[in-house]
Amino acid sequence: MIKFPSPAVSIVGRHNSGKTTLIEKLIAELVGRGLDVGSVKHHSHVGFDIDIPGKDSWRHRHAGASETVIAAPGQMARIQTTNGEAECADIVASMPGHDVVIVEGYRKSGLPTIEIMRAGNKADARTAEVFAEGARKGWALGTDFTQFGRGSMPYAAEVHPDDRPVAQPLGQTEEDRLARSNPDHADISNKMPTAATVAVVTDIPLAAEAAGMYGIPAFDINDVAGLADFLQASFARPRVSMVIQAGGESRRMGRSKATVPFCGRPLICRLIERLSPVADELIITTNEPKELAFLQEQYPELGIRFESDVINERGALPGLYTALRCARNPYVAVVACDMVLASPSLVVAEALEMTRTGADVVVPVNKHGFEPFHAIYRRSGCLPAVREALNEGEKRAQVFFNQVNVCEFPQKKVLEAEPMGGCFMNANTPDELAALERIIQDRIECE
Incomplete structure (x- = not known):
């Protein structure tokens, strides 16, 4: 049966940023408006299982079946053995017919991303500082200025007048010392807003200010309705x-x-x-x-x-x-x-x-x-x-x-x-x- 491909957007952030909580509220809001919403969760650990050991479907799998479908009235689950990790684009392509698919994680999938930064999370607070510094210095989104947040490298990328990124020494600036001493720099590395970032959800004023400097809409972390308005207008499949x-x-x-x-x-x-x-x-x-x-x-x-x-x-x-x-x-x-x-x-x-x-x-x-x-x-x-x-x-x-x-x-x-x-x-x-x-x-x- 022919169905429309599902548009998708990814909610990304650092560990304990509150991605799942936000997605749960967002899905409920969109479904309440009559949208058909699919979801994808990126699980970074190897070997997860959605079946209970000892149950019939578990026994099928452990007997050697490469794919097992569990079907009941109103529900169906499919467990499939894959070589390596499935690409996010392939997963979304296998989910046609939704008005929108909300993806948790998959920052490098190529999907438009919504960045969450929560004041109660130290890594998010540090990311907001780096994000704001990049905005003040005019670094283009997508420029590799994450090493500034990584702290272990002595260079951060600046933007040359002809838009070519060039490395400039940071030296021992206050920001550099802060980065080196911050225990969350490993979680911040490669987890900064990029050219794919379409919105920021935050309760950190500095992050909202930086988003505004980049021309990216910023939503309060509790403004689920506003974020749903944005998603529905910009990404949901038109009826x-x-x-x-x-x-x-x-x-x-x-x-x-x-x-x-x-x-x-x-x-x-x-x-x-x-x-x-x-x-x-x-x-x-x-x-x-x-x-x-x-x-x-x-x-x-x-x-x-x-x-x-x-x-x-x-x-x-x-x-x-x-x-x-x-x-x-x-x-x-x-x-x-x-x-x-x-x-x-x-x-x-x-x-x-x-x-x-x-x-x-x-x-x-x-x-x-x-x-x-x-x-x-x-x-x-x-x-x-x-x-x-x-x-x-x-x-x-x-x-x-x-x-x-x-x-x-x-x-x-x-x-x-x-x-x-x-x-x-x-x-x-x-x-x-x-x-x-x-x-x-x-x-x-x-x-």
């Missing part, structure tokens, strides 16, 4: 409304496309089953909701909403306006109900590209031009532009593209997302529908 457009009777088809038989059942059932796994909200725009009411009974778990045209005018742009107007989520994926090979993988790829680029529209483009009915739209950016175009009497779907930030999604990327292709093939007549059904049967997809 996607999936809109299947099934307007009503098609003159060329001779009946409603939504209910025309395809592989032995209504065509729209195929679209729902293909696209619902990547939908946080599933909307069907239609002017025949009574004829499609059976879908709510057939798929009660999906919470399907029917929406009729907001504007009583035929045309592609009015239909798009209805989709944007009725959606409740920031990203709106729109697909026509006769696109029998509509691709959930392509929807995921478009959404990730929208997040990466900040575009208002991510639209496939090929030799035929734009494919606006297998594209994704940022609701806040597109809705006003579509409304303005409608006021000017426009009806074409892409007419407003010159008013928003458009990211073209070329055929090469489409095929990377959906190697089988055919995403934009649609059926306007019974003959075209029959041809598409033969293609599906050739792919052994027809159930």
Whole structure:
């Protein structure tokens, strides 16, 4: 089943900084807001076990099984033997479908990191001093100034005017003597804020001041709600409304496309089953909701909403306006109900590209031009532009593209997302529908 990759952020700090306590409160806050949260804990010791010696699963493992799954109603655990330590990126990649994954530790994973510094922890207090010194001297985050905190080295890195780090002797400054005499310098080494640091959580004024000098947001150690606001706005996966457009009777088809038989059942059932796994909200725009009411009974778990045209005018742009107007989520994926090979993988790829680029529209483009009915739209950016175009009497779907930030999604990327292709093939007549059904049967997809 296709699912969105989970975005992840790591909470890091020194021993006894309070990482687990903060993460526990943060997860509870995010879950209370309706987010699906995954978590990863970096355990630095070899040989931990989550099973009780003597229990059946423990006996399986100790008999030689390389992987054991413990399953019960509502829970499942997997214990797997690995060669070496698993990479954090691989662990997160194996956890798709979460709105965000909170990682404890893995400072060098490449994830964005949130640094915690607690006044009651001596190593944190010392780190705050070093962090502040670096900020005052203009050392770039990511410059190796941790040897200043390490204390055993006589040099700290400064930043040359052309941004190249160069080593400068510290000599016997007060700070150097403090570092050498500090018993926590080993824990501070290599555990300083870096270029990956996106926020600081602290009750140490000096650390908050230094974060401000670096342009990094700082949160009080008890401001869990503020930190959750930041994570939700900056890192959580934006929710996607999936809109299947099934307007009503098609003159060329001779009946409603939504209910025309395809592989032995209504065509729209195929679209729902293909696209619902990547939908946080599933909307069907239609002017025949009574004829499609059976879908709510057939798929009660999906919470399907029917929406009729907001504007009583035929045309592609009015239909798009209805989709944007009725959606409740920031990203709106729109697909026509006769696109029998509509691709959930392509929807995921478009959404990730929208997040990466900040575009208002991510639209496939090929030799035929734009494919606006297998594209994704940022609701806040597109809705006003579509409304303005409608006021000017426009009806074409892409007419407003010159008013928003458009990211073209070329055929090469489409095929990377959906190697089988055919995403934009649609059926306007019974003959075209029959041809598409033969293609599906050739792919052994027809159930």
